[in-house]
Structures are given as structure tokens and as C-alpha cells.
Amino acid sequence: QKEVEQNSGPLSVPEGAIASLNCTYSDRGSQSFFWYRQYSGKSPELIMSIYSNGDKEDGRFTAQLNKASQYVSLLIRDSQPSDSATYLCAVYNAGNMLTFGGGTRLMVKP
Amino acid sequence: NAGVTQTPKFQVLKTGQSMTLQCAQDMNHNSMYWYRQDPGMGLRLIYYSASEGTTDKGEVPNGYNVSRLNKREFSLRLESAAPSQTSVYFCASRGSPGTGELFFGEGSRLTVL
Numbered sequence: 001q002k003e004v005e006q007n008s009g010p011l012s013v014p015e016g017a018i019a020s021l022n023c024t025y026s027d028r029g030s031q032s033f034f035w036y037r038q039y040s041g042k043s044p045e046l047i048m049s050i051y052s053n054g055d056k057e058d059g060r061f062t063a064q065l066n067k068a069s070q071y072v073s074l075l076i077r078d079s080q081p082s083d084s085a086t087y088l089c090a091v092y093n094a095g096n097m098l099t100f101g102g103g104t105r106l107m108v109k110p
Numbered sequence: 111n112a113g114v115t116q117t118p119k120f121q122v123l124k125t126g127q128s129m130t131l132q133c134a135q136d137m138n139h140n141s142m143y144w145y146r147q148d149p150g151m152g153l154r155l156i157y158y159s160a161s162e163g164t165t166d167k168g169e170v171p172n173g174y175n176v177s178r179l180n181k182r183e184f185s186l187r188l189e190s191a192a193p194s195q196t197s198v199y200f201c202a203s204r205g206s207p208g209t210g211e212l213f214f215g216e217g218s219r220l221t222v223l
Contacts, residue, residue: 002153008150032210042216043200043214043215043217044153044212044214046212049167049211088153090153092210097155097158097168097169098143098207098210099169100145100152101152102151103150103152
């Protein structure tokens with residue numbers, strides 16, 4: 001079992017809809033959780049970080065964390081074609097290594 | 111501000127050849143990382159260096175060596191390249207221990223024939 005799991009997609013949503021991206025992790029000791037966005041042929045860039053249970057909002061992005069269920073999600077409201085990218089979930093484990101999931105490819109159709 | 115700079119950006123090797131990927135950061139970060147990215151596999155950690163003078167293995171260290179030359183530079187060496195090492199390699203650096211944000215270089219695309 002991979003330490004960080006994501007559905008590879010593609011997840012296709014119409015422009016203006018809410019995109020919901022999910023991630024599960026195996027290390028119960030993990031404390032820090034991140035979402036990176038990666039456009040095709042580019043390097044990843046951080047878009048959200050979350051450290052405590054609940055929701056964290058930043059503009060059109062909301063990260064949700066449930067440590068009991070070992071689940072973290074990213075919601076993108078009012079999705080735009082420019083949001084089309086691969087979204088990588090990343091988790092710091094107890095050994096202080098940042099482990100990435102395989103990524104979910106999001107396609108926002110005009 | 112260059113951030114994280116990797117060289118070369120593209121390289122083609124024959125099986126058994128050796129090469130070194132160079133990485134330098136100008137953000138005065140302590141921690142540096144080397145990841146590889148293969149289709150559908152996300153980013154997998156090869157080696158990391160928590161601070162100058164220290165290096166540690168990640169998930170997939172076999173076939174690689176690293177050197178933390180100084181605080182700015184962290185190189186990745188393939189001693190005897192294999193086709194399984196065909197991948198895109200990313201170097202990254204991390205600021206203060208309290209933040210998880212990694213700053214990535216542009217990547218190095220390596221093909222081993």
C-alpha cells in the first residue's frame with residue numbers, strides 16, 4: 001500500500017463547477033499536509049497547506065483535513081480552464097520525509 | 111532571484127554511462143531534496159539533505175549517490191545509468207523547518223538508452 005493515495009483521474013468538471021480532489025494517507029503520525037499543482041511540463045507549486053482538522057480556505061481553494069479518517073481533500077470552487085493541471089497531495093511522515101501521492105489530473109471544460 | 115537552478119535540463123545517456131545532475135539554490139535554505147517523477151507515480155524521494163554535511167536515503171535511493179557540497183549545492187550522481195532511471199528529476203529546497211513548502215527547480219529530463 002502506498003503511503004499517500006490519490007485517484008489518478010482524469011477528473012473532468014465543467015467551467016464554474018466545484019472540483020473535489022481526495023487523498024488518503026497511511027501514517028497516523030503525519031502532522032502536515034499539502035496540495036501542490038503541477039501544469040504539464042512544469043514543476044510543482046504549493047497551493048495549500050493544512051495542519052489541523054477542519055477546513056482552511058484561501059480564495060477559491062478549500063483544504064479539508066480529517067486525521068481520524070486519514071483523509072485530506074481539496075475543493076476548487078468556480079473552476080476555470082486555467083485550473084486544469086495535476087494536483088499532488090503531499091504528507092510529512094514521522095521520519096520528516098515529504099511523501100507525494102500519484103496525483104489527480106483535473107480537466108476543466110469551457 | 112533564481113530560486114532553485116538545475117542543470118542540465120535534458121540529457122541522453124547510454125546504459126552504463128555516468129553523469130551528475132547539479133542543483134543550486136540561492137534562498138539560504140537548509141534542506142534540499144532530489145525527487146524523480148515517472149508517469150502515474152507522482153514524485154518519489156531519492157535522497158535528501160536536512161542540512162549542510164548530512165544526507166539521507168529516501169524511498170528509491172538504489173543506483174544513485176548524492177553530495178551536499180555546501181549549503182547552496184546538492185548534486186545527484188548516476189554511476190552506471192540503467193534504462194529504469196529514465197525519468198524527470200526535480201531538485202527542491204525547503205525553508206524553515208516549520209514550513210513544508212518546497213521550492214522546485216525546473217526539472218531535468220533524463221533518457222537512458
